[in-house]
Amino acid sequence: MPLEYWIAGAVMVSLTLYALGAGADFGGGVWDLLSSGPRARAQRDLIAHAIGPIWEANHVWLILVVVLLFVCFPAPWAVISTALHVPLTVMLLGVVLRGSAFTFRSYDDASDVVQRRWGRVFAMASVLTPLMLGVCVGAVAAGRVRMQGGRVVGGFLWPWLSPFPLAVGALALVLFAFLAAVYLTLETGDEALRDDFRRRALGAGALLGVLAFGALAIARRDAPLVWAGLSSRPWSLPLHAFIATVAMGALASVWWRSYPLARVLAMLQVTLVVWGWGLGQFPYLLPPDVTFTASAAPPAVLRAVLGVLVAGGVVLVPSLWALYRVFSGQQASSRRSSH
Amino acid sequence: MAISLGFHIIFAVVGIAMPVLMVIAEDRWIRRRDEASLLLARRWAQGTAILFAVGAVSGTVLSFELGLLWPSFMAFAGPIFGMPFSLEGFAFFVEAIFLGIYLYGWDRVPPRMHWAAGVLVALSGVLSGAFVVIANGWMNTPTGFRMVAGQAVDVDPWEAMKNPAAPLEILHMTIAAYLSVGFAVAAIHAWRLLTEPDNLFHRRALEYSLWMAGVAAVLQPISGDLSAQHVAKHQPVKLAAMEGQFRTERGAPLRIGGWPDEEAEVTRYAIEIPYGLSLLAFHDPHAEVQGLDAVPRADRPPVHIVHLAFQVMVGCGSVLMAVALLGALLAWRRRGLPDQRWYLKTLVACGPLGFIALEAGWTVTEVGRQPWIVRGVLRTADAVTPMPGLVVPLVTFTAIYIFLGFVVLFLLRRQVFTSPRVLPPAQGRRRSGA
Numbered sequence: 204m205p206l207e208y209w210i211a212g213a214v215m216v217s218l219t220l221y222a223l224g225a226g227a228d229f230g231g232g233v234w235d236l237l238s239s240g241p242r243a244r245a246q247r248d249l250i251a252h253a254i255g256p257i258w259e260a261n262h263v264w265l266i267l268v269v270v271l272l273f274v275c276f277p278a279p280w281a282v283i284s285t286a287l288h289v290p291l292t293v294m295l296l297g298v299v300l301r302g303s304a305f306t307f308r309s310y311d312d313a314s315d316v317v318q319r320r321w322g323r324v325f326a327m328a329s330v331l332t333p334l335m336l337g338v339c340v341g342a343v344a345a346g347r348v349r350m351q352g353g354r355v356v357g358g359f360l361w362p363w364l365s366p367f368p369l370a371v372g373a374l375a376l377v378l379f380a381f382l383a384a385v386y387l388t389l390e391t392g393d394e395a396l397r398d399d400f401r402r403r404a405l406g407a408g409a410l411l412g413v414l415a416f417g418a419l420a421i422a423r424r425d426a427p428l429v430w431a432g433l434s435s436r437p438w439s440l441p442l443h444a445f446i447a448t449v450a451m452g453a454l455a456s457v458w459w460r461s462y463p464l465a466r467v468l469a470m471l472q473v474t475l476v477v478w479g480w481g482l483g484q485f486p487y488l489l490p491p492d493v494t495f496t497a498s499a500a501p502p503a504v505l506r507a508v509l510g511v512l513v514a515g516g517v518v519l520v521p522s523l524w525a526l527y528r529v530f531s532g533q534q535a536s537s538r539r540s541s542h
Numbered sequence: 543m544a545i546s547l548g549f550h551i552i553f554a555v556v557g558i559a560m561p562v563l564m565v566i567a568e569d570r571w572i573r574r575r576d577e578a579s580l581l582l583a584r585r586w587a588q589g590t591a592i593l594f595a596v597g598a599v600s601g602t603v604l605s606f607e608l609g610l611l612w613p614s615f616m617a618f619a620g621p622i623f624g625m626p627f628s629l630e631g632f633a634f635f636v637e638a639i640f641l642g643i644y645l646y647g648w649d650r651v652p653p654r655m656h657w658a659a660g661v662l663v664a665l666s667g668v669l670s671g672a673f674v675v676i677a678n679g680w681m682n683t684p685t686g687f688r689m690v691a692g693q694a695v696d697v698d699p700w701e702a703m704k705n706p707a708a709p710l711e712i713l714h715m716t717i718a719a720y721l722s723v724g725f726a727v728a729a730i731h732a733w734r735l736l737t738e739p740d741n742l743f744h745r746r747a748l749e750y751s752l753w754m755a756g757v758a759a760v761l762q763p764i765s766g767d768l769s770a771q772h773v774a775k776h777q778p779v780k781l782a783a784m785e786g787q788f789r790t791e792r793g794a795p796l797r798i799g800g801w802p803d804e805e806a807e808v809t810r811y812a813i814e815i816p817y818g819l820s821l822l823a824f825h826d827p828h829a830e831v832q833g834l835d836a837v838p839r840a841d842r843p844p845v846h847i848v849h850l851a852f853q854v855m856v857g858c859g860s861v862l863m864a865v866a867l868l869g870a871l872l873a874w875r876r877r878g879l880p881d882q883r884w885y886l887k888t889l890v891a892c893g894p895l896g897f898i899a900l901e902a903g904w905t906v907t908e909v910g911r912q913p914w915i916v917r918g919v920l921r922t923a924d925a926v927t928p929m930p931g932l933v934v935p936l937v938t939f940t941a942i943y944i945f946l947g948f949v950v951l952f953l954l955r956r957q958v959f960t961s962p963r964v965l966p967p968a969q970g971r972r973r974s975g976a
Contacts, residue, residue, distance in 0.1 A: 256645065266605050269605045270630075271628065273620040277620035284606075291610060295603050298603070299602075299946075302595050303599055309591075504621040508625070508628055514632075525639070529647050529650050530650075
C-alpha cells in the first residue's frame with residue numbers, strides 16, 4: 204500500500220475518534236440546550252460531569268487531522284481552507300466559544316443566572332460546530348471544493364451553501380446528539396435521569412433515520428457525484444444497508460434498555476458512517492479531480508510523519524486508556540453512591 | 543493571525559509554567575503535609591484549568607488559521623516544517639489527558655500518581671512549546687530543502703527540524719515562560735500579602751513563584767547572550783534592526799534606547815557604548831557588524847518597531863533580574879521570605895513586566911524577519927490568502943479574544959479574592975475563606 208494511503212487511513216482514524224469522542228461532547232451540549240422537565244438541572248450537571256475531564260483530550264483529534272492534512276496533503280488543504288473559509292471560520296468560532304464557555308461555567312459564580320448565561324453560549328456553540336463540520340464534509344463529498352490550474356473555482360459561497368452540504372451538517376448534528384444521549388444513559392445511576400436520556404436517544408435516532416433518507420433524496424438532485432457513487436460501487440448499497448441495520452439495532456437496544464450494547468452499536472454506526480464517506484470518495488481526496496496520490500507531499504515527509512504517528516501512538520494509547528479508565532461512568536456512579 | 547498568536551502565547555506559557563508551580567506545591571503537601579500548599583496546588587490548578595482551556599481553543603484557531611490565512615505559505619511550507627506540528631499534536635494530547643486527570647482526579651488516583659500526572663503535564667507543556675518554536679526557528683533559518691525553479695525539492699523534514707535557530711529559541715522561550723508566569727504569580731500573591739501579611743497560603747505561593755521566577759530571571763540573560771550571538775551570525779539583518787545598526791562597521795557601538803530614522807538611515811538619541819555591540823555579538827570589540835545597508839530597502843524589516851521592541855524586552859528582563867537578585871539578597875539576610883512591604887510593592891509593580899518582555903521578544907523575532915515569512919525564501923505578501931473581506935473574521939476573532947481576555951481576568955480575580963486564609967499554627971486554627 205502506498206505511503207499516502209496509510210496517512211489517509213490515519214486521518215480517517217483520527218476523524219472517527221474525533222466523532223466518537225468530541226462528537227459526543229458536542230452532542231452533550233445539544234442536550235444541555237434542550238434540557239427540560241423537572242430534572243433539567245440534573246441533566247445539565249450530568250452532561251458537565253461526563254464531558255468535563257475529557258473534552259480537551261477529545262478535541263485534540265481535530266488538531267491532529269488538520270496537521271496531518273496540511274503536512275501531507277498541502278495543496279488540497281490550501282484549497283479546502285480557501286473554498287470553505289466561511290464554514291471553517293464559523294466552526295472555529297464554535298470551538299472557541301464552546302470550550303471557553305464550558306470552562307467559564309465550571310469556575311464562574313454558582314448562581315443560576317450566571318450558570319445559565321454561560322450554559323447558553325456553551326450549548327449554542329455545541330450546535331454550531333458539528334453543523335459546520337458536516338457542511339464541510341458534505342461540500343467535499345459532493346465534489347464542490349475544486350481546484351483548476353492551482354486556483355480555487357466557485358468562489359467562497361458556492362462550494363458549501365447548497366442543500367446537500369447543509370443536509371450533511373444537520374445529519375452530523377443529530378448523529379452526535381444521538382451518540383451523546385446513548386453515552387449519557389451509562390453515565391448515571393439515577394433511573395429517572397437515565398430514562399430522560401433514553402427518550403432523547405430514541406427521538407434523535409428516529410430523526411436521524413428521517414434525515415438520512417432526506418439527505419439521500421437531496422443527493423440525487425444536488426450531489427450527483429455522491430448519488431452516482433452509491434449505484435456504481437458494488438459494495439456501496441450493501442454497506443448502507445448494513446449501516447441502517449446497525450442503526451436499527453442501536454435504537455432497538457435503547458428501546459429494550461440494553462445500554463451497553465446500544466453504546467457499542469451507536470459507536471459502530473458512527474464509525475461506519477465516517478468510513479462509508481471516506482471509502483465512498485476513495486481514492487479522491489477532493490473528488491472529482493484530486494487524488495491522495497497526486498496531491499501527497501514527498502515520500503520523505505510521509506515516512507517521517509508515519510514514524511511520528513507510530514511513536515505518538517505508543518505514548519497516546521496508554522495515556523488515553525488511563526484517562527478513560529479513571530473517569531469511566533461506572534466509577535462515577537459507585538463513587539456517588541458511596542457518599 | 544498576529545493577534546491570535548499574541549493572545550495564544552500568553553496562555554501557552556501559562557500551560558508551560560503553571561504546572562511546575564502546581565507540582566512544587568503538591569510535592570510539599572505530600573512530603574510535609576503542609577495544608578497551605580495543598581490548598582495552593584488545588585487553587586493554582588483551577589486557574590491553570592481556565593487558562594489552559596482558553597489556550598487550547600485559541601491554539602486550535604491557530605492551527606486552522608495557518609491554512610485559512612496563509613494557504614500558499616502552507617502549501618509550500620507544510621510538508622517541510624509540518625513535522626514539529628505533528629509532534630506538537632501528540633505532546634499537546636498528553637498534556638490535555640494528564641491535565642484532565644490532574645484536575646478531576648484529586649480523589650480518584652493515589653497522591654503520588656496524581657503528582658506524577660502533574661509532572662507529565664509540565665513536561666509535555668515544555669515539549670509542545672518546544673515543537674512550535676522549532677517550526678518558528680525554521681521560518682527564521684530555513685533548512686531541509688533546496689529551491690529549484692520556485693519549487694522546494696529534496697525535502698527532508700528531519701533536517702528542517704534541526705534548523706540552527708531552534709535550540710536557542712527553545713531555551714530562550716522556555717525560560718521566558720517560567721520568568722513571565724513566575725513574576726505574574728508572585729505579583730498577585732505579593733499584592734494579597736500586603737493586606738493579609740500572615741496568610742500562609744499567600745506566603746507559600748510567593749515562596750514557590752519567586753524561586754521559579756528568580757532562577758529564570760538569572761538564567762535568561764545568559765540564554766539571551768547566546769541567542770544574540772546566534773542571530774548575529776545567522777540572521778544579520780534582524781540583528782541590525784534590533785540594534786538600529788544602519789551602517790556596516792567594525793567596532794560597532796551598543797545603542798541603548800534611541801529612535802531609528804529609516805529615511806536618514808541613522809539611529810538618533812541613543813546612548814552609545816563604544817564597541818559594545820561588536821563585543822556582545824562576536825566577543826571581539828573590533829568585529830565587523832553587518833548593517834542594514836547590506837540589503838536593499840525592500841528587504842529590511844520596519845526598523846523602529848524591531849529596535850523598540852528589543853529595547854523593551856531587554857529593559858524588562860534587566861529590571862526583573864535586578865528584582866530577583868535583590869530578593870535573593872533579602873531572603874538570604876533574613877533567612878526567610880523577603881516580605882518587606884516595599885519589596886512586595888516592587889513585586890506587584892513588576893507583575894506585568896515578564897509578559898511585556900515576552901510579547902516584545904516575540905515582536906522582535908517575527909517583525910525582525912519581515913518582509914519574509916520564510917527568511918530569504920517566501921515573502922509575507924505573497925503568502926496571504928486571496929480571500930476578500932478578511933477584515934470580518936479578523937474583527938470577529940479580535941473581539942472574541944478581547945472578551946475572553948476580560949472574562950479570564952474577571953474569573954482569576956475572583957479566584958484570588960476568595961483565596962483561603964491559613965494562619966500559622968501559633969496563631970490558631972485554620973479558617974477557610976472560600
